[in-house]
Amino acid sequence: MDYVFPNELNVTWTVMIVLYPYITGLVAGAFIVSSLYHVFGRHELEPVARFSLVSAFVFLLFAPLPLLMHLGHPERALSIMVTPNFSSAMAGFGFIYNTYLVLVVLEVWFVMRGQFIARAKGTGPIAFACRAILLFNLDESAETRRVDHKIATFLAGLGIPLACLLHGYVGFLFGSLKANPWWSTALMFVIFIFSAIVSGISVLIFHTFVVAWINGWEVEEKCIRALGKYLWGFMIIAVSLELLEILSIAYKQTEEWEVLERLISEKLFISYVVLQFGLFSLVPFVFLAITALVPLGKRLTHALIWLASVMLLMQVLLMRWNVVIGGQLLSKSMRGFTSYFPGLFEREGLVVAAIIFTAPFLILWGFNRVVPLFPHAVSKVRTGMN
Amino acid sequence: MSKYRHAVSVFVVLGVVVIAAAIARNLAIPDTFGEFGHYRGAAPAQAREFPLRHVGADVCADCHDKQKSLHDKDAHSRVPCETCHGPGAEHVKAEGDAPMRRPTAKSDCLVCHQRLAARPGSFPQIDADVHFAFVGVKDPSTPCVSCHDPHEPLYMDRDVRTARLHPAIHRCRDCHQGTMAEGTVKPERHPVTFECNYCHPAIVADFAKRTHAHVACTTCHLYFRESEYAGRIIRDADPRFCLLCHRAAPFRSANAPKTIDWPSHRDKVASGPTDAKKGCVDCHRDRIHTVGTPVRGAVKGAQL
Amino acid sequence: MTRNISRRDALKVLGAGSGLLLVHCGPIKPPQGEKEKSDYDWEKHSYAYVVDTTRCIGCCACMRACRAENDVPPGVFRTWVERYEVDEAGEVRVDAATHDDFVFGTTDTKVSKAFFVPKLCNHCKKSVCNQVCPVGAAYRTKDGVVLVDHDRCIGCGYCVQACPYGSRFISPRTHMAEKCTLCYHRITRGEKPACVASCPKGARIFGDLRDPQSEISVILKQQRFRVLKPEMGTQPNCYYLGLDREVV
Numbered sequence: 001m002d003y004v005f006p007n008e009l010n011v012t013w014t015v016m017i018v019l020y021p022y023i024t025g026l027v028a029g030a031f032i033v034s035s036l037y038h039v040f041g042r043h044e045l046e047p048v049a050r051f052s053l054v055s056a057f058v059f060l061l062f063a064p065l066p067l068l069m070h071l072g073h074p075e076r077a078l079s080i081m082v083t084p085n086f087s088s089a090m091a092g093f094g095f096i097y098n099t100y101l102v103l104v105v106l107e108v109w110f111v112m113r114g115q116f117i118a119r120a121k122g123t124g125p126i127a128f129a130c131r132a133i134l135l136f137n138l139d140e141s142a143e144t145r146r147v148d149h150k151i152a153t154f155l156a157g158l159g160i161p162l163a164c165l166l167h168g169y170v171g172f173l174f175g176s177l178k179a180n181p182w183w184s185t186a187l188m189f190v191i192f193i194f195s196a197i198v199s200g201i202s203v204l205i206f207h208t209f210v211v212a213w214i215n216g217w218e219v220e221e222k223c224i225r226a227l228g229k230y231l232w233g234f235m236i237i238a239v240s241l242e243l244l245e246i247l248s249i250a251y252k253q254t255e256e257w258e259v260l261e262r263l264i265s266e267k268l269f270i271s272y273v274v275l276q277f278g279l280f281s282l283v284p285f286v287f288l289a290i291t292a293l294v295p296l297g298k299r300l301t302h303a304l305i306w307l308a309s310v311m312l313l314m315q316v317l318l319m320r321w322n323v324v325i326g327g328q329l330l331s332k333s334m335r336g337f338t339s340y341f342p343g344l345f346e347r348e349g350l351v352v353a354a355i356i357f358t359a360p361f362l363i364l365w366g367f368n369r370v371v372p373l374f375p376h377a378v379s380k381v382r383t384g385m386n
Numbered sequence: 387m388s389k390y391r392h393a394v395s396v397f398v399v400l401g402v403v404v405i406a407a408a409i410a411r412n413l414a415i416p417d418t419f420g421e422f423g424h425y426r427g428a429a430p431a432q433a434r435e436f437p438l439r440h441v442g443a444d445v446c447a448d449c450h451d452k453q454k455s456l457h458d459k460d461a462h463s464r465v466p467c468e469t470c471h472g473p474g475a476e477h478v479k480a481e482g483d484a485p486m487r488r489p490t491a492k493s494d495c496l497v498c499h500q501r502l503a504a505r506p507g508s509f510p511q512i513d514a515d516v517h518f519a520f521v522g523v524k525d526p527s528t529p530c531v532s533c534h535d536p537h538e539p540l541y542m543d544r545d546v547r548t549a550r551l552h553p554a555i556h557r558c559r560d561c562h563q564g565t566m567a568e569g570t571v572k573p574e575r576h577p578v579t580f581e582c583n584y585c586h587p588a589i590v591a592d593f594a595k596r597t598h599a600h601v602a603c604t605t606c607h608l609y610f611r612e613s614e615y616a617g618r619i620i621r622d623a624d625p626r627f628c629l630l631c632h633r634a635a636p637f638r639s640a641n642a643p644k645t646i647d648w649p650s651h652r653d654k655v656a657s658g659p660t661d662a663k664k665g666c667v668d669c670h671r672d673r674i675h676t677v678g679t680p681v682r683g684a685v686k687g688a689q690l
Numbered sequence: 691m692t693r694n695i696s697r698r699d700a701l702k703v704l705g706a707g708s709g710l711l712l713v714h715c716g717p718i719k720p721p722q723g724e725k726e727k728s729d730y731d732w733e734k735h736s737y738a739y740v741v742d743t744t745r746c747i748g749c750c751a752c753m754r755a756c757r758a759e760n761d762v763p764p765g766v767f768r769t770w771v772e773r774y775e776v777d778e779a780g781e782v783r784v785d786a787a788t789h790d791d792f793v794f795g796t797t798d799t800k801v802s803k804a805f806f807v808p809k810l811c812n813h814c815k816k817s818v819c820n821q822v823c824p825v826g827a828a829y830r831t832k833d834g835v836v837l838v839d840h841d842r843c844i845g846c847g848y849c850v851q852a853c854p855y856g857s858r859f860i861s862p863r864t865h866m867a868e869k870c871t872l873c874y875h876r877i878t879r880g881e882k883p884a885c886v887a888s889c890p891k892g893a894r895i896f897g898d899l900r901d902p903q904s905e906i907s908v909i910l911k912q913q914r915f916r917v918l919k920p921e922m923g924t925q926p927n928c929y930y931l932g933l934d935r936e937v938v
Contacts, residue, residue, distance in 0.1 A: 006770045006788045013847055072844065076825070079825040080844070088848065091825070102400065135399065148392075425826045425839055429829065440759055440884050464891070468887070506747065
């Protein structure tokens with residue numbers, strides 16, 4: 001019969017804690033794409049390089065919000081930097097996040113300086129704001145731009161391990177918790193990083209198509225194909241790691257397997273087996289394999305890649321849900337499960353989650369109105385040809 | 387203009403912000419932090435500053451010494467006052483004006499005494515309907531306190547803490563928590579346990595012939611386990627103990643044991659002040675067992 | 691060469707600033723010799739707790755006493771009692787009396803073995819909760835009690851997740867982590883914790899290991915005891931007598 005420790009009936013880490021690693025995952029993934037261009041010279045990614053960097057920045061701004069919604073005392077949140085207890089993975093959050101935020105802000109500043117200067121030359125409050133952001137130095141000589149480029153490249157390179165740390169520490173936070181058998185694995189750190197990259201690339205693809213569709217722009221085919229290939233490669237690694245983790249537990253069958261098996265087959269069957277691994281891993285794998293290996297027409301390729309990105313976005317969200325919520329459904333008594341449904345209008349409910357998730361897209365739209373994120377976008381030729 | 391100037395200005399701004407943050411951080415650290423470890427040194431002292439809500443039985447005895455002395459000699463002697471009556475600090479502070487809980491409902495007693503398989507078999511526990519059938523109570527809503535005074539539940543005639551020691555008496559349920567069918571016979575390799583007739587064969591044989599033969603020895607010879615090996619035993623000669631079954635009352639059932647009204651029965655049969663101090667057993671030995679029951683002076687007309 | 695000097699100057703400023711930073715990196719130490727104004731010396735005590743599961747009758751007086759003593763809100767538990775019923779087929783049924791004023795009801799299990807197990811915070815010597823608190827609000831006193839600093843807890847819930855025993859919870863009233871404090875306010879005044887004081891059967895035993903004559907010292911030296919989930923490496927300071935293998 002099911003027995004849950006009396007204090008475990010309510011789930012402590014709610015959908016907000018599902019959303020937080022999801023958002024930092026989008027940040028990490030988008031930043032990696034930007035760095036693939038700035039550091040590793042993947043020029044086919046040039047069309048989305050700016051967009052991915054600013055996406056990373058905007059998502060990063062919203063990353064602490066789910067945490068603030070969750071904390072019992074958000075007004076004490078800064079204590080995490082005043083008296084951090086470094087034996088706790090969570091204490092790293094304050095410093096890692098702020099360091100990374102500073103780095104991304106600096107990189108956006110150096111990369112987008114040209115566009116800011118262009119905007120700053122006008123009149124009106126926005127132009128003044130742009131001048132203030134530029135610290136009133138509108139020097140755009142070629143030498144200065146080269147310095148900008150060098151610094152941006154350095155920051156992009158430095159940002160890769162920081163992005164991995166920002167997202168990976170969450171994985172470590174879960175993976176190092178010996179009390180919870182669903183979470184406790186050394187692989188968690190790596191799984192989180194790779195699935196973060198998958199979600200970041202997916203959101204870029206998804207968003208690029210949506211933006212292009214709204215504005216009637218062409219989507220650069222070489223860029224999307226390249227992104228599709230990267231997505232395929234990273235998702236293979238991510239899903240392989242996730243599979244490796246569960247197969248390892250299922251093979252060893254130590255004492256907690258009895259209850260973990262029930263967790264998978266009863267409570268998480270739909271979200272974990274059917275959706276995370278079945279539908280949203282297998283189908284994107286097939287689609288991306290086709291687009292990577294089989295030469296198809298542009299519209300079909302783009303459709304398949306877009307669909308794959310949507311499904312992978314769901315896959316990564318489900319993975320976060322299955323890890324965070326799944327681990328708490330399981331009682332530490334090893335004898336039963338509790339249940340969880342995030343409320344609708346509560347502080348940690350679905351409506352707040354939806355607002356936190358959609359707000360970055362709105363901010364990005366606003367950012368684009370000030371400084372264009374797709375400066376080389378080309379309108380679609382309206383003759384009806386591909 | 388230097389080609390680095392814009393970069394320098396950004397990094398200077400950044401540097402200023404970082405230094406300001408570092409200074410602010412140091413100002414924000416609490417004074418006693420780190421004194422004993424990575425926590426605020428003043429915290430343990432604060433943790434000690436909560437009000438005590440339970441006062442302990444010795445404080446209750448300051449005013450309620452009468453109940454306490456009865457309580458301490460009887461079966462509930464190890465149950466602290468506040469376990470049933472709730473925390474006493476408010477009551478003490480108000481010098482008795484804040485009322486305490488008085489759990490007198492049947493359900494209050496059953497919190498401990500309801501028969502549950504998980505309760506140790508040696509602990510006194512009942513199924514209310516079985517108990518009522520045995521003692522002859524017809525109304526199932528009769529509260530336990532109708533017969534049992536909570537501070538003197540068994541009306542012991544001596545202090546349970548200093549009563550005579552006796553080797554361990556085991557009942558089936560002490561080890562067999564599941565339902566043991568009546569009359570189950572011990573198999574050969576059953577652990578050795580004392581039976582009453584091993585040491586008291588004459589008494590047991592005599593008892594079996596008399597009216598109380600269906601009553602277990604330990605129902606009246608109250609045994610309190612002190613350890614795995616021994617416990618204390620009481621032959622309760624207080625008349626109020628016998629009256630638990632034999633007192634006439636409106637809630638008695640039709641097939642209850644024979645009932646009397648005490649003290650009118652006592653006044654009727656007593657022929658002098660010494661007789662008035664006697665108990666049921668002094669006259670009614672023949673109802674239980676005459677063998678081994680000491681006589682404290684016969685009463686005229688007693689059936690010995 | 692104004693350009694080079696301005697770069698150099700900037701670097702000097704940054705260098706000086708970093709120096710200041712390094713100097714101020716540690717916490718400001720309090721003045722030496724500042725002791726709390728009380729005559730309780732925690733260096734002289736080392737508390738421990740023993741649960742004798744063979745004596746527990748499941749009356750849950752401990753749960754009621756704890757709730758009254760510590761103002762525990764409904765729905766969360768600083769201590770609780772579990773009941774294990776093993777039936778004739780070997781199936782185990784576990785429940786806890788967490789509803790209805792803490793009274794265990796009858797069941798229709800065909801019991802072959804059944805018992806009660808009181809549970810509480812184990813006040814582990816290597817507690818995971820202290821390790822994972824990000825702000826230093828979870829700590830263990832020198833006399834062996836794990837506590838929460840309610841002036842610093844941010845309510846993140848990491849300690850709740852980290853405890854292998856389910857002893858911690860986020861209080862719905864204060865929105866901070868809370869758990870059994872071993873009635874620290876009582877034991878430092880020579881009283882017993884409320885649960886120990888209210889147990890009618892002596893199933894909960896509390897004492898000072900520094901006193902070799904205390905009941906608890908004698909028990910731990912002479913009887914066979916176990917702890918919960920020893921494989922976690924938390925070194926619990928709460929010892930169980932008569933613990934069955936079904937108890938986790």
